[in-house]
Amino acid sequence: MxxxxxxxxxxxxxxxxxxxxxxxxxxxxxxxxxxxxxxxxxxxxxxxxxxxAAAATPLAPGARDDGAVAAGEAAEIVVRERLCRLDCEHEAGRVLWRLALERETRHRLAGDAVSPGQGESGPHRPGDDTVGRPEELPPPLSSPEALLRDEPKLVSPPEVYLRINDVLRDPISTVEDAAESIRHDPSLAAKLLRLVNSSFYARTLRAVRGRFPAKVDSLSRAVMVVGGRQLATLALGVSVLPLFQDIPPHWVNMRVFWEHSVGCAAAAQAIAGACSRGNPETAFVAGLLHDIGRIIVFKQASTHMAAAMRQAAAAREPLYKAERDLLGFDHAALGGHLLRKWQFPANLEKMVRYHHDLGEPLFIDEPAVIHLADCVATAMGWGASGNRHAPPLDPAAWEALGLTGEELTRLVPVMEARLAETMHSFFPDRDGRP
Missing domain, CATH: 3.90.105.10 (Molybdopterin biosynthesis moea protein, domain 2)
Known part of the structure; x- marks a missing residue:
């Protein structure tokens, strides 16, 4: 150094x-x-x-690093396919193309045959050998509600959520009320404390230095640092993670799935903060849960999802479009329906439900945060939730957020660092269970 x-x-x-x-x-x-x-x-x-970092030994003038050239060429093939639906002439598209190519090249130079998070794009793809050929497509499903009815675990939210929701709905709730709503779930409390002690809140912790120890070691102190309602909102999202541990691994690698979700959450939190569009904690939770509907389809309608994944891959299109063709609705609508059933705050439901459909809500600022965050996370290859191609960026979302390409360039490394640290906070063990 x-x-x-x-x-x-x-x-x-x-x-x-x-x-x-x-x-x-x-x-x-x-x-x-x-x-x-x-x-x-x-x-x-x-x-x-x-x-x-200390510089590596430079090549002699005119020398050719064949390994670097080969890595760059292989990385470009992967990134060009992943971003085939992204307008790389757009300001944001140019930034994401360059950053994604740099990341892919770095991983290949480090010896990774497949970049982290791209496990679902490998030789064995979910659904390749477990469902009939495309001509045997299943009929569309009747409704999101019918799909949810078949999963008893999803009829009502976790008990800890009910306690947290009471705090959120009570305008006179106290610091201790917020802490008490979480304290009875030790696993949830531990995750939240790790999150608050991460660089996610580094600036806030520096601001309160002198009033608290360097390490926040109690929920009451966490509430004081983050805010009671903000910590309760974070807890809403984190409390949902353990509900989805039993997806068969041949359908989806759940650690990889949550890596994409956490990547979207970190991106959404950074975008919301940079643009002053909504609450960063709410954006983080919406990003964390934006693909929750897709997990339900993997569990309850795996045949439909396998067919949708094949169709999306063949047409080189985002998976949500194939979902609409084969299910009659997409994962965003299903996720929004679940959050409404659970009586999540309306803005959270809106951000999840409309992140692929910005033409629907009257005000698009908050869904636009998740739309851009999902685009960034998929383009950068942070985990995977079944998509092989980054969704196209809606120019209206970019305009609504008011970002510049230079600002996005500065934000993406911050997002990636938060992704790594938050994944360690949520998944400190090696098996990927929340």
């Missing part, structure tokens, strides 16, 4: 430590490979120097 003046930084250098502004604000995570956007951002914050 070496200390390098910002004026001497070059594209391709790798940060050896997290970068903070002079005021202590988290800016970029350790491990970021610097590009043109990163360099401009560091200069704009008037930083004097940062720590970077």
């Amino acid at each position: 070496v200390r390098c003046n910002v004026s001497e930084l070059r594209e391709g250098m790798v940060l050896a430590e997290d970068v903070l502004t002079a005021g202590g604000r988290f800016l970029m995570p350790k491990g970021t490979t610097l590009d043109h956007g990163h360099l401009k951002s560091l200069q704009a914050w008037n930083l004097s120097a940062v720590s970077v």
Whole structure:
């Protein structure tokens, strides 16, 4: 590790430590490979120097690194297929293409034949050998409600959710009320404390330094740091994870599925904060649960889902479009229906239900956050939920959020760092169970 003046930084250098502004604000995570956007951002914050990894031995002038060339070519094939439905002439599309290609290339240079999170795109694909040929397509399902009726576990939400929901609905609830609603579930409490102690809330923890110990070790303190209603909202989302542990592995790798969901959650939280569109904790939970309807279809209508996945792969289209053809509705509508049945807050239901259908709600700002976050997570290859192709970005969502390509370039490394840390918070063991 070496200390390098910002004026001497070059594209391709790798940060050896997290970068903070002079005021202590988290800016970029350790491990970021610097590009043109990163360099401009560091200069704009008037930083004097940062720590970077010691440079590898440079090639002689005119020499060719055949391994790097091969990795880059293989990565481009994968990314071009994954982003075939994304408009790469659009400002956001150009950024995601470049960042996805850099990430894919890095993983290949590190020796990964398939990038982390892409397990469902490997030689054996869910549904390939468990359902009939396309001409034997099953009939559309009658309704989302009929699908939910067949799963007793989903008729009512977890007990801890009911306690949390009481707190959310009570305008005079106290700090202790919020903590008490969570305390009876030790596993949930542990996940929330790990989350609050992560870099997800690094800036907040720095702001309250002196009032609390460096480590938040109780729910009451967590409520004081994050806010009672915000912590309860986070708990709503996290409490749902254990309900979906028994999906057969030949259908979906649940750790990979939750990696995509957590990636979308981290992206949504960062986007909401950067754009001031809604509450970042609500955005995080909506991102975490945005594909919950797809898990239900895997459980209750696996034949339909297998056929939909084959159709989407053959047509090189996003999976939600094939779901509409073969189910009569998509996973977003089903997930929204479940959250309404469970009486989740209306804005959470709206963000999940309409993240693929921004033409429906009157105000699209909050669904647009999840729409863009899902696009980012899929484009970057953070986990997988059955999609092989990133959904096209709705220009109306980009305009509603008011982001620039430069801002998105700065945000994506932050999202990826939060994804890694949050996955460790939720899944500290090796089997991927929440």
